[in-house]
Amino acid sequence: MTARSTRRPVGAPGWIDISVTDPDRSKAFYREVLGWDYTGGQEEFGGYLNATVDGLAVAGMAPPMEGMPEPPHEWTVYLVVADAEAASRAVTDAGGTTLMSPVSVGPFGTMALHADPTGAGFGLWQPGSHQGFEAYDVPGAVAWTEAMVGDFDRGRRFYADVFGWTYEDLSEGDMRYAVARAPGEDRSGTAGLGLVGAGEGPYWSVVLQVADTDEAVARVRDAGGRVTTEPFDSEHGRIAEATGPDGERFALMRPPTA
Template sequence: MTDHTTPWPAGAPAWTDLSVTDVARSTQFYTAVFGWVFEGGDEEFGGYLNATSGGRLVAGMAPPMDGMPEPPHVWTTYLAVTDSAATQRAVTAAGGTTVLDPMQVGPFGTMALYADPTGAGFGTWQPGDHAGFGRTGEHGSPSWFEAMVGDFAAGKAFYAAAFGWTYSDDLPGDMRYAMFGTAGEEPPMSGGIGEVEAGTAPYWAVSFEVDDVDAAADRVRGHGGAITTEPFDFEFGRLALATGPDGEAFGLVASTPMESSTTP
């Protein structure tokens, strides 16, 4: 998957962004690690910045807001929706909790923030002029998203009810993990859903594609971040887990291409 110019299918990851404490420090870090170029920063939109890779939108960054409590420093995943009000009703009916009511962001779209019934936080994005990611699966762009929920069965039931997800078969053995997909996506491969270990808070995770995981890990270490899981090979490529300047977690992945019968 490379460049993308149309809105993402309903229920698919469509955007990710991060609140930071020091914009200069964080932009320098992600530019060094991924080669991102930042644009925007208008006061009208709270100084929000869009990161681009190869001229395409790949992520967002928000500076601290005066007078507001410090937000959690996590990469937030936003799922595409076509009707934010209807989605809020569906999320509530399925047992989710509203953190931020749907809010229009100028001509760009409408955002909202929720927590699923197990406690994993996520957002929704109804596109306007901003359709979401313009590039995925290429160096410097998002590559994989997963909901790591507190209860596997409950998490799967929630996202199926609220967003129409379908699932691949669960992995064999004791590992509770499945691929999820949007309506008509066969096989399901928009992302993954798994269950956290006991004592770990549920969360959504994002991994960014890189050409060389080991080299990217060295850039993380050299520019104020940390590697929490050293690079390792797995069934779908090579992966390392990292944290950025505010302690935000993300993955570095060099993926083995997967085939899909549909193109979003």
């Protein structure tokens, strides 16, 4: 396992979470599929749970907020910011929309929810005591995230203007895709940015690492999830796509062994 002792760079994905209808059902599903354990759940923080792998935080999960409309059930990717208020203003100045203005989450940090100009929703996270991801390059942790935008050029400009992203464009023919890097990112890439498929709405995609994609797909089915794309091999690893208990979509990937 690779533990992370420092936060992700500003502008990089630093956390994911989801609002679920039935926390016990969702906890059981992801425990079976990914081996997650859980901490947290205190009432003063809305029952929010941290999913862990060997004691290291990898994702968040929350029950519906009492008296509030039920939110969409989808994984939210949070980008790390130094100042949530300033970053939120930069989002709107660049043509994004505000879904939830910055709010303090006790000592843990400050969060906000936005959508980019093409409609893909994401979050901002200004870390306090909660630094975000504590593990990577390990089964059960996030392996990759990507913004699947409705307008490729506009999406590129937006994330560059607000988060300082630079790009390695990998587009070929009608396929539009780039690997993005945040300032100070020392790994092969920060996130991906691609053009969403015809008939799909823009969204942020979450890819979760597994030791064996085919075995993980079997666990998805056994746990009551649905496999939407059967396992296939790519230069990045063996990948499959699935949905969880509330219909939330995610991908599973075993990285290349070399």
